[in-house]
Amino acid sequence: MNSTSKCIAVYGAAGHTGQFVVHEVQRRGLPVVAVGRSAARLDETIPAAIPRRIAELDDPVSLEEAFAECAVVINCAGPFLDTAAPVARAALRAGCHYIDVTAEQASAQASFAELDALARAAGRVVIPAAGFYGGLADLLASALASAGHIDEITVAVALDRWWPTVGTRKTGERNKVPRVVVTNARLAPLVLSAEVPNWVFSAPLGHQAMVELPFSEVITLAHHLKVGEIRSLLNRSALDDIRDASTPPPTAADDNGRSAQRFELVMRLVQQDGRRAWAGHLCRDGAHRDRSRPAFAGALVPAQRCTGTGPSGRPD
Template identity: 30%
Template structure:
């Protein structure tokens, strides 16, 4: 069974590719930067395929003879659609590590098409959204009548260039949540709250995380809100940035910030990742007032992404995932996150 890793030379893609080789897998390394691909291919002794996603015929022919594609190249708003087009046409399973809720929406809309082609569409097999999706599923097991879910995370450490560029694209966007099954603008008084993610209460802000789509799909719950912890410095910057929100939505400002990120952001070192932790929290409520809480402590988000994405790819290649659009917990259950060493459920 053959796995192609697209964006193999990026920060996350390189971590995934190296770990795949360490596990005895022989992935095909792919992307559009031929020089970077060949350098990594020589280092890992893997075959490489250089292709540009702007040429549909080239993408289709390149994935035709592989069994699954693991897309590690963000922003996924740009990379997911052309790869999924090719995968559906060729009967190739698709996975990625996106956290972009609009990408999840777009792939969920292709469920019937993928099912008819006997293709698995499994986005979000990294820190976005494996731990939160598993927490959501575990909460529904405890409260089957839940009508509202709140999920959140509190993570140490820096981000990679791809993650930062995705964040730049989202600057100034309306804060959304799921209400009654639909994505809506979140009222101002619901955008911040204090949450104990697992190491004491911290201020948190609502974010447009992928769980707005995946948690609803996994659990069937119609009200979903996602929060991220706010370190004090970030909280101050948020307050200062509010008056210039409209400016952040302009194309020239986003272009400039994207160029800065591309030039300066690298991602955490191995030593930094080893010292980092993340905490994931979830709360389910019923109309009768019942409440359940689950919390996880995990390794560094990038290390979790490596382990979870490869575990998901192995299961997909083994035929253990359903056809059509699915989610990590939807495909593999609430315990899937336990495949990652160092994950601890704090409320059990």
């Protein structure tokens, strides 16, 4: 890879999330390459001025060639149980950093377990679960927590509607891996309980009945924080939407293609000293870094990259 390259490859560029990522990279003035499995789909969805490359998941050579001369690969193509490993491995062989937006716990776990040594050897960074599920809660917890053991983290998410994309539907069909939570400071299988508290969000979401439904944030939080208990809650009406086969996909409500769905993410964090911290959703940009020479290499969580702490929690 050219050490001065700042090109960003977006894999799954023709998909719902991929199109947004391509647009955002372009808006920030960075060169972008749209990568996908179908030339026809890329032609339908990606502006003609943006370079595109075709690569199949089962063709490692085509993947590596698609990522050549790029600094970062952003994988937006689910199910990530199928795409994360081949795309990430090809990215590392091409000398690129790798990011994905998986909400799938098993995919994030596998990335940490199987890609860390490869990323360290390549001097590159692998960051799974850098999207809404996974990344946002991870950033919130890292912003709220002080040093030391955390007794409890509860993540509560409410959506006014959950209009599933085609990719979301496919992931739901593919991902049958049992979900996990953190209890007694260890990952453990989720045991459904009738005692799930209702939650009061800000208007217009208001009072919501909740269900326990952990996503990849449990994996990212447990990967770098010492936490006794982690629970993730989702409002029941959103789950009803996703389980209803007749719920339509999202439709554009503005010129950028964004839908009218609204959400709120709230975190409750309790530490040993009894301090309780609450926060709504948070978005924070990390400091600029030279993409060719990262401060840390290996499989990291979003907060470690944005706040400048490496695998051992050292300040950058």
